[in-house]
Amino acid sequence: MPLIQEIRRHHNLAELAREHGFRLTTQRRLIFSILESASTHMNAKEILAQARRVDPGIDQVTIYRNLAVLKKLGVVDELDLLHLRGDQHYYEARQDRPHSHVACLQCGKVMEFSSPAMDKISTEIRDELGFSISFMRVEIGGACAECRRKTPLTSPQTKANQNVSRSKKLN
Amino acid sequence: MPLIQEIRRHHNLAELAREHGFRLTTQRRLIFSILESASTHMNAKEILAQARRVDPGIDQVTIYRNLAVLKKLGVVDELDLLHLRGDQHYYEARQDRPHSHVACLQCGKVMEFSSPAMDKISTEIRDELGFSISFMRVEIGGACAECRRKTPLTSPQTKANQNVSRSKKLN
C-alpha cells in the first residue's frame, strides 16, 4: 500500500474516533492495522494471535471491545461467511467498493467479486424503499469450478460425521 | 398457503431426505413446518419454544441437529441479520426467489427485497468465475425512512452502554 494512502487512512481513523468521543489507543490502532493489511477475513481468535505478536499482553476482551468500536465507526465489517468455517464471526476492514463473497460449499474457499449490478441493487433499494444504505453484504454459496465433480452433499449424521464441525474449529 | 403446494412441499422434503439417507422424523417435520410457515426469521431458541407447543418433550439439541440437516438439504438458510439482534443465528425456509434483507441499523427492522439485478449478479459470477451458485444472500444495512433523523452513531463505551447488547438478548 502506498505510504500516502496509509497515512491518510490512519489520519481518518484518528479523526473519526475523536469525532465520536473514542480514544485512539495503541491497541485499537494495532487491531485496525491488522485488519487493514489482512489478506483474508479473520476471526477474533486469529486477530488476537496476530496482535499478540506485537503486543503479547493484549487480551481477548480488548479484541472484542475494539471490533465493536471499529464496527460502530464503520471502518470494519463483520461477516459470518455463510457459517462455512464454523459459527464464529469474521472481520474485514471496510473497502472502498462493495463486493460479494463467493464461497464454495465444498472446499470452503472464499472469493471476492465486485460488479456494477451491486450498485444497481443499492439504487433500487434507495429509490423504492426510501432507505439510506450504509453498507451492503453479498454472500453467495455454491460450487467452485474445481469442486464441480465431487459429491454434492454430505451423508447423514453418523457418529463420525457429527464430530466434524467442532473439531474443525479447534485447530 | 394453498393445500396443493403444501402437500407438494412436504412430499419434496420426504423425498429429499430419503435420497440422502436422512429419515423424516416427526421432530424434523415439525421443525421444518415451523420455518415454512414463519413470517419472520427465527433463532434456535424461538424455534424451540414454538416446537414445544406441539411437542413439549422436544430438546434444544434436536433443534440444532435438525437445522444442520435441513441446511444440508438446502431447504433452510441460516442468516445472522448483520448481528443487529445479537450474535445468534437466524433461520428461514429457502424461498423460490432470492431476496435481500434490508436492515435498519437504528430500529432493527428487517425488510425483504427482490430484484432482477440479483439475477444479473449471479449470471456474472457463473460466467466470470465458473462458479455454480446454489444460493445467494444479500444483506444491506442502513437507515430506514423513519429513522433518518435520529443520531447516526452511538456514543463511546460507557458503563451504561456496555450493558446493552447482552441484556437485549435476555428478554
Added chain:
DNA sequence: TTATTGTTGCAAAAGTTTTGCATTAAGAAA
C-alpha cells in the same frame, strides 16, 4: 502538568452450540 473519563486486563460469568451415550423409532427387508 493535571484532571477527566474512556480503555485495558484479569477473573469470572453468561449464553450458545456441540458431544457422549443409552434408548427410541424410521424405513427397508423378510
Added chain:
DNA sequence: TTTCTTAATGCAAAACTTTTGCAACAATAA
C-alpha cells in the same frame, strides 16, 4: 406385519465464544 439395522432423540455434561465487573491505566483536553 414383523424384524432388523442404524439414524435420530433426549438428557446431562462439556466446549467455546462473547460479555461483564472492577480496579488500575493512559489518552485527551484544559
